[in-house]
Amino acid sequence: METIVRYSLEKSRNIIFMGKKARVHYDFN
Secondary structure, three states: OHHHHHHHHHHHHHHHHHHHHHHHHHHHO
């Protein structure tokens, strides 16, 4: 159970990180 929670947290963190990267990329365009 703990591993599933950790995995989902890591996944959401990656999604947030990608969103921030995309936002920065769009701001520079």
